[in-house]
Amino acid sequence: MSLEKTDGVVLKAVEWSETSLIVTLFTKEFGKISAIAKGARRLKSPFESALDLLSxxxxxxxxxxxxxxxxxxEAKLQRRFRSAQVGLLPLYCGYYAGEVINALTENHEPIAGLMESLCVTLxxxxxxxxxxxxILDFELQTIQRLGHMPSWRWCVACGEEIETDRQSIAFSPLGGGVLCPNCTPTQRGYLRIAPETLQILESRAAQLSRSDLAIVLCEPRAPAILAPxxxxxxxxxxxxxxxxxxxRRLRMLDxxxxxKR
Ligand SMILES: [Zn+2]
Known part of the structure; x- marks a missing residue:
C-alpha cells in the first residue's frame, strides 16, 4: 500500500453504500484506477464536486x-466538463469518450498520451x-496510443499497397485495415468505403501521429466540411x-x- 497523488478524469461513479461511491478515474501516471470514496454521498461530502462525471x-x-x-x-476539482450547457451532442460525445477510455484500458496500466487526448477532447x-x-480525432488518437491503428494503405492480407482510384475500397475492421481487390473475396465482414473517406482517415491519423496535439488542432482540416x-x-x-x-457495443454510440448527419 502506498499513498499516491495525481490528476485524473472521472470516468464513472457508482453507489457503493449509503454514504460511499466507487469512482473510476483515468490518470496519467497510474492509468485507470477504481477507488472507494467514503462519505462521497453525504450531503456535506469531503469531495464536493470533484467526483462529478468527466471532471x-x-x-x-x-x-x-x-x-x-x-x-x-482527497479530491480537488481542477476543471469541470461543461458541455451540458453547450448542447446534448457535445455532452454525449464527452460521455462516449469517457466510456471508450474505461472500456479499452486496465487498472494500473498507464498509457502514454491518453490522458492528454481525453483532456483535450473534453x-x-x-x-x-x-x-x-x-470525436474522430479522439478515436484516432486513442487507437494509436493503444497500438491498434488500422492499416489505411497496405492490404492487411497480402501487404500490397492498395490503389485508391477506385469507386470503393474494402476495409476489414476485424482484419485491422484495407483489403486489395485480390484478397477481398477471401475475407468476410468487410465494409466498402469511398476513397475520400479513406483519405481523410489516413491523412488525419498521420497528422495526429507526427505533431504535438496543440499544433494539430490549429492546423486546417481538409475538407473543412464533410459530405454526408x-x-x-x-x-x-x-x-x-x-x-x-x-x-462489445459501447452504450453511448447509440x-x-x-x-452522421
Ligand atoms: Zn491483398
Missing amino acids: LSSVVFLKKSGESLDLLT QELDRQASPAWT KVRAELRLVMEQVMLNLSE FLGDL
Whole structure:
C-alpha cells in the first residue's frame, strides 16, 4: 500500500453504500484506477464536486495491491466538463469518450498520451469545436496510443499497397485495415468505403501521429466540411473498429447518431 497523488478524469461513479461511491478515474501516471470514496454521498461530502462525471481533479489515494479497490482520501476539482450547457451532442460525445477510455484500458496500466487526448477532447467539446471532428480525432488518437491503428494503405492480407482510384475500397475492421481487390473475396465482414473517406482517415491519423496535439488542432482540416456520405462512412468505420477493440457495443454510440448527419 502506498499513498499516491495525481490528476485524473472521472470516468464513472457508482453507489457503493449509503454514504460511499466507487469512482473510476483515468490518470496519467497510474492509468485507470477504481477507488472507494467514503462519505462521497453525504450531503456535506469531503469531495464536493470533484467526483462529478468527466471532471478533472487532483486526487490523493491509497494504492492497494492486487484486485483490491484503492481508497480515495482527497479530491480537488481542477476543471469541470461543461458541455451540458453547450448542447446534448457535445455532452454525449464527452460521455462516449469517457466510456471508450474505461472500456479499452486496465487498472494500473498507464498509457502514454491518453490522458492528454481525453483532456483535450473534453476542452474542445466545451469550446464548441465540431463534435464530428473532435470525436474522430479522439478515436484516432486513442487507437494509436493503444497500438491498434488500422492499416489505411497496405492490404492487411497480402501487404500490397492498395490503389485508391477506385469507386470503393474494402476495409476489414476485424482484419485491422484495407483489403486489395485480390484478397477481398477471401475475407468476410468487410465494409466498402469511398476513397475520400479513406483519405481523410489516413491523412488525419498521420497528422495526429507526427505533431504535438496543440499544433494539430490549429492546423486546417481538409475538407473543412464533410459530405454526408463521408460523415456516415467515417462513423461506420470507427464504430466497427471500436466494437472490435472493446468486444462489445459501447452504450453511448447509440446517442451519437447526429454525428452522421
Ligand atoms: Zn491483398
